[in-house]
Amino acid sequence: ETGVTQTPRHLVMGMTNKKSLKCEQHLGHNAMYWYKQSAKKPLELMFVYSLEERVENNSVPSRFSPECPNSSHLFLHLHTLQPEDSALYLCASSQGNGGEETQYFGPGTRLLVL
Amino acid sequence: KNEVEQSPQNLTAQEGEFITINCSYSVGISALHWLQQHPGGGIVSLFMLSSGKKKHGRLIATINIQEKHSSLHITASHPRDSAVYICAVNYGSGGSNYKLTFGKGTLLTVNP
Numbered sequence: 001e002t003g004v005t006q007t008p009r010h011l012v013m014g015m016t017n018k019k020s021l022k023c024e025q026h027l028g029h030n031a032m033y034w035y036k037q038s039a040k041k042p043l044e045l046m047f048v049y050s051l052e053e054r055v056e057n058n059s060v061p062s063r064f065s066p067e068c069p070n071s072s073h074l075f076l077h078l079h080t081l082q083p084e085d086s087a088l089y090l091c092a093s094s095q096g097n098g099g100e101e102t103q104y105f106g107p108g109t110r111l112l113v114l
Numbered sequence: 115k116n117e118v119e120q121s122p123q124n125l126t127a128q129e130g131e132f133i134t135i136n137c138s139y140s141v142g143i144s145a146l147h148w149l150q151q152h153p154g155g156g157i158v159s160l161f162m163l164s165s166g167k168k169k170h171g172r173l174i175a176t177i178n179i180q181e182k183h184s185s186l187h188i189t190a191s192h193p194r195d196s197a198v199y200i201c202a203v204n205y206g207s208g209g210s211n212y213k214l215t216f217g218k219g220t221l222l223t224v225n226p
Contacts, residue, residue: 031212037155042118042216043200056212088155097211099204100145100164105157 003027004106006091012112013081021076021109023091030095032074033103034066037088049074081113120201120217127224133188135220137201140182147214148175148186149200157200160186191224198222 003026013019025032034046048056049068063085065077074091091106119138127133137146148160161168161175163184168175172191177184188195198221202214 033212040218042218043202043214044216045213048212050212058213090155090157092157099211099214100162102159102162103147103214104159105149108155110155 004091004093004104006089006106006109008109009107010110010112012114013078014114015081015083017081018077018079020078021089021091021111023074023076023106025072025074025091025093025104025106027093027104028095029093029104030071031093031097032068032071033092033094034074034076035090035092037090037108039087043090046076078111081111083113086111086113118201118203118215118217120199120220122220123218124221125223127191127222129192129224129226131191131224133191133195133222133224135186135199135201135222137184137186137217138182139184139203139215141205142179143182143203143205144211145204146177146184147202147204148184149202151198151200151219153197160199188222191222193224193226196222196224 005024007022031050033048036044045058046060047066052068067075088108090108092103094101094103121136145164147162151157172189174187198219200219201217
């Protein structure tokens with residue numbers, strides 16, 4: 001149990017659908033992250049929130065929209081996705097600077113876009 | 115472009131063998147992380163280090179700052195060690211303090 005939960009664990013959606021991924025951390029951390037892991041590719045950072053402020057937006061298309069209502073919750077809103085967006089989406093949290101602090105990962109949401 | 119190179123890409127070992135996985139990076143870093151990813155996707159952080167050596171159970175991580183190289187060693191390997199091992203670095207003042215750059219991972223299979 002890492003203290004970071006993600007829902008749903010699996011999601012199938014059409015290209016015209018709108019869906020949201022949810023992440024919750026129970027560790028009292030102040031930074032949260034969204035990562036994308038595509039087949040045969042390294043993990044890619046998408047967004048970072050620190051103290052509920054977005055501090056990193058790694059050139060992610062606007063069809064992905066993050067939201068961080070408080071330090072424990074992070075959402076990724078999805079709309080008009082493409083099949084190449086099919087991937088494992090991982091949430092993580094850390095206390096402070098995640099480059100120099102341990103990041104704790106959730107189990108991921110496996111997304112399939114048809 | 116700052117990159118992280120891992121070797122080997124795939125590694126198969128017999129139970130009990132000593133395992134070494136290597137990671138090289140291109141410029142100075144503030145920290146290096148070793149992560150473990152089991153089938154199904156969950157990722158666990160194993161080590162974070164900026165110098166020297168760290169040990170946890172059968173796992174040992176070392177880093178050589180001058181050579182821009184780190185190794186992850188597993189002693190007395192066991193089938194439950196089978197996983198993907200991922201190296202990630204933070205380029206610190208050369209980039210965002212929050213951003214990690216990841217290697218492609220090493221798939222380790224330990225046979226009984």
